[in-house]
Amino acid sequence: MTLTIDRAGRAARSRPPARWWRSRKAQGWLYAAPTAVIVGVLFVAPLVLVVWMSLNRWPLLGSATFNAPDNYTKILDNPLFADAVVFTLKYTVLTTVLLSAVALGLALLVQDRRPGIGFFRTAFFLPGAVGFAAAALLFYGMLNNDFGPIDPMLQAIGLTREPVKWIGTPNMALFSTITLVIWRFAGFNMLILLTGLQAIPTEVYEAARSDGAGRRQIFTRITLPLLRPTLALMLILSVTGSLLAFDQFFVFTNGGPDNSTVSMVMVVYRDAFFRFDLGGAAAISVVLLAALVGLNAFLMRRLR
Amino acid sequence: MRRRLAGISLLGVLALTAAACGNGGEGGGTQAAAGPVTITMWTRAATQTQSERLVQEYNKTHKNQVKLTVIPTDNYQPRIAAAAGARQLPDVFAADVIFVPNYTSQGLFLDVTDRIAALPFKDKLAPSHMKLGTLDGRMYTLPHTLDLSVWFWNKDLYEKAGLDPEKGPKTLKEFAQQATAVQEKLGKDGKVHGTFFGGNCGGCYVFTFWPSVWAAGAQVMNDEGTQSLNDRPAMLEVFKIWRELYEKKATGPTAKEEQGPTWTGFFPKGEIGVMPMPSTTLGLMPKDMRIGVTPIAGPDGGESTFVGGDSIGIGSTTKNADAAWEFLSWTVGDQAQVEVMAKNKDVLARTDLASNKYSAEDPRVVLINSLVGKGRTPYALRFGQTYNDPQGPWLRYAREAVFGDPAKLPQLNAEITKSLQQ
Numbered sequence: 001m002t003l004t005i006d007r008a009g010r011a012a013r014s015r016p017p018a019r020w021w022r023s024r025k026a027q028g029w030l031y032a033a034p035t036a037v038i039v040g041v042l043f044v045a046p047l048v049l050v051v052w053m054s055l056n057r058w059p060l061l062g063s064a065t066f067n068a069p070d071n072y073t074k075i076l077d078n079p080l081f082a083d084a085v086v087f088t089l090k091y092t093v094l095t096t097v098l099l100s101a102v103a104l105g106l107a108l109l110v111q112d113r114r115p116g117i118g119f120f121r122t123a124f125f126l127p128g129a130v131g132f133a134a135a136a137l138l139f140y141g142m143l144n145n146d147f148g149p150i151d152p153m154l155q156a157i158g159l160t161r162e163p164v165k166w167i168g169t170p171n172m173a174l175f176s177t178i179t180l181v182i183w184r185f186a187g188f189n190m191l192i193l194l195t196g197l198q199a200i201p202t203e204v205y206e207a208a209r210s211d212g213a214g215r216r217q218i219f220t221r222i223t224l225p226l227l228r229p230t231l232a233l234m235l236i237l238s239v240t241g242s243l244l245a246f247d248q249f250f251v252f253t254n255g256g257p258d259n260s261t262v263s264m265v266m267v268v269y270r271d272a273f274f275r276f277d278l279g280g281a282a283a284i285s286v287v288l289l290a291a292l293v294g295l296n297a298f299l300m301r302r303l304r
Numbered sequence: 305m306r307r308r309l310a311g312i313s314l315l316g317v318l319a320l321t322a323a324a325c326g327n328g329g330e331g332g333g334t335q336a337a338a339g340p341v342t343i344t345m346w347t348r349a350a351t352q353t354q355s356e357r358l359v360q361e362y363n364k365t366h367k368n369q370v371k372l373t374v375i376p377t378d379n380y381q382p383r384i385a386a387a388a389g390a391r392q393l394p395d396v397f398a399a400d401v402i403f404v405p406n407y408t409s410q411g412l413f414l415d416v417t418d419r420i421a422a423l424p425f426k427d428k429l430a431p432s433h434m435k436l437g438t439l440d441g442r443m444y445t446l447p448h449t450l451d452l453s454v455w456f457w458n459k460d461l462y463e464k465a466g467l468d469p470e471k472g473p474k475t476l477k478e479f480a481q482q483a484t485a486v487q488e489k490l491g492k493d494g495k496v497h498g499t500f501f502g503g504n505c506g507g508c509y510v511f512t513f514w515p516s517v518w519a520a521g522a523q524v525m526n527d528e529g530t531q532s533l534n535d536r537p538a539m540l541e542v543f544k545i546w547r548e549l550y551e552k553k554a555t556g557p558t559a560k561e562e563q564g565p566t567w568t569g570f571f572p573k574g575e576i577g578v579m580p581m582p583s584t585t586l587g588l589m590p591k592d593m594r595i596g597v598t599p600i601a602g603p604d605g606g607e608s609t610f611v612g613g614d615s616i617g618i619g620s621t622t623k624n625a626d627a628a629w630e631f632l633s634w635t636v637g638d639q640a641q642v643e644v645m646a647k648n649k650d651v652l653a654r655t656d657l658a659s660n661k662y663s664a665e666d667p668r669v670v671l672i673n674s675l676v677g678k679g680r681t682p683y684a685l686r687f688g689q690t691y692n693d694p695q696g697p698w699l700r701y702a703r704e705a706v707f708g709d710p711a712k713l714p715q716l717n718a719e720i721t722k723s724l725q726q
Binding site for chain 1: 388
């Protein structure tokens with residue numbers, strides 16, 4: 001009898017699981033499946049496609065031909081890309097430093113609850129609600145030498161005698177673009193920092209004050225160290241955004257004057273849509289992606 | 305219940321995925337049209353007016369309809385490329401004629417050789433446009449609009465500056481003298497300027513400067529469009545004359561920054577003495593403005609023009625090839641050419657209709673029509689990425705030549721050649 005039961009039990013176990021979906025493991029997989037499919041289709045598949053594209057000569061219409069690693073080797077021959085790397089890094093450093101400083105300044109200004117503070121917080125954040133391409137167009141219109149209102153105003157109050165070439169010289173084009181980016185993003189970053197500032201317990205400040213700490217000491221010894229995780233978040237957002245800069249240069253400066261404001265993504269765009277070299281553009285994208293992943297991993301580790 | 309939910313959601317996602325990945329079907333086919341068909345058409349802003357007039361007239365008089373989308377000129381090439389990559393090309397699209405060889409070689413246009421062969425006026429279609437639309441003996445496009453570069457001068461400003469308002473420049477040197485005279489006499493207020501050009505716009509340079517080189521009997525590229533000859537004396541002399549005009553501040557202070565979209569906007573306001581302009585702008589000038597038109601000349605004479613404009617073809621992914629062709633063949637027919645194009649002072653796509661009841665009314669139109677045979681449409685497979693793209697090598701070259709350091713020109717010219725061969 002025992003033997004029979006045992007046999008039957010073994011037989012049941014050795015059969016292919018008739019109701020495998022009843023096991024907890026299988027159910028777990030099933031629950032995760034919809035998300036997995038979405039992640040696969042929307043995130044992983046495009047990445048795989050871009051990597052596959054970068055290994056092929058990819059015409060606009062018609063079938064691709066495998067040509068690896070040509071698309072990667074010719075990146076090195078592209079002087080525009082080399083210049084774009086240098087320029088984008090320069091832009092990233094300048095933007096990140098200035099944007100962080102301005103955003104932190106604004107956050108400190110509107111940190112405490114006072115009558116009317118809501119107005120200032122809203123006013124600082126408002127540019128963040130403008131689309132970036134629209135903001136670039138707005139600046140283009142305002143600073144345009146032919147019809148922009150800024151030049152006549154500056155001349156009227158005697159600050160300048162001739163129209164300023166806002167996007168006419170490499171340095172001014174960079175300066176104007178950074179101004180645009182700060183105007184557009186300072187309020188948004190201020191908001192991030194503000195949440196960080198308000199998470200610092202007031203007791204810490206009170207204790208510091210009762211110990212006789214001055215304003216400067218409080219800022220450097222309490223506010224900044226406790227704000228570190230929030231600053232890290234802002235830094236990562238700013239660095240990533242700046243390295244992927246496109247709209248501001250595409251709409252505002254058009255890469256000019258004389259290719260002085262060509263960002264890395266603009267080179268990708270040019271290769272894909274002006275030179276119809278989709279494989280080459282994909283290769284640059286993959287390199288850019290790898291660099292970004294590496295940089296962000298480094299930043300996260302250092303700033304944690 | 306939970307299991308069922310999971311199953312349903314999984315099925316839903318799979319169905320969605322299948323739909324998203326599904327192929328839009330094979331392109332290029334012909335659909336038997338049961339009723340009126342609406343076809344889509346794209347055109348670039350530079351020749352928007354002509355396309356709009358044609359589409360409006362066609363829609364008024366035909367059952368089939370055309371839905372026109374106008375795209376900013378600078379963004380046109382990227383939009384076409386993106387649409388082609390997604391197999392979503394419009395049924396019909398016009399393109400700057402110089403980009404056509406690139407498009408045909410990429411297979412973006414449907415082969416219409418047999419359909420063109422059946423047209424009674426097939427040999428009278430604008431030859432330069434037809435040449436650029438032919439690849440390996442097969443034909444892909446029809447001429448859509450012709451846009452020639454010519455010199456416009458403002459007779460009122462000439463009179464005020466003490467110049468003969470009826471005598472436009474006959475050489476590039478005369479052009480420079482007259483522009484300088486307008487600048488010196490009338491430029492004090494900072495509004496009126498001798499001349500103007502798109503100094504930060506690659507396409508503007510080739511359209512307005514190259515005819516002076518051709519007029520001098522020289523070339524800018526070899527016939528295959530694979531070698532730049534822009535470092536030869538003829539081109540350098542043209543650059544030198546324009547450079548002097550800029551240095552004398554006769555070109556307006558913003559010429560150096562002008563990226564293209566607004567370069568033709570100053571002349572109609574009466575602010576410019578004399579400048580090269582697209583012939584299509586003649587029909588858009590203020591009615592009361594007294595304007596002279598003359599061919600572009602070389603430094604010491606001759607005359608030529610850049611025969612630009614658009615060609616039009618059927619997108620190779622279309623499902624409405626017959627309806628698309630019905631529209632295209634109508635646009636080059638007698639009625640559309642005379643009653644829509646000629647009536648509005650536009651250059652015609654057909655040489656046999658050059659003299660018509662409207663052209664005789666305006667000697668300027670007759671002059672522009674007569675230039676079609678003398679001008680050129682340069683051929684290069686890599687034209688767009690070399691000459692039109694703001695990040696291309698030509699714009700750097702031209703800007704160094706006019707505003708910067710001429711010592712850099714030999715090296716930059718080599719880069720133009722390299723780009724032409726890529």
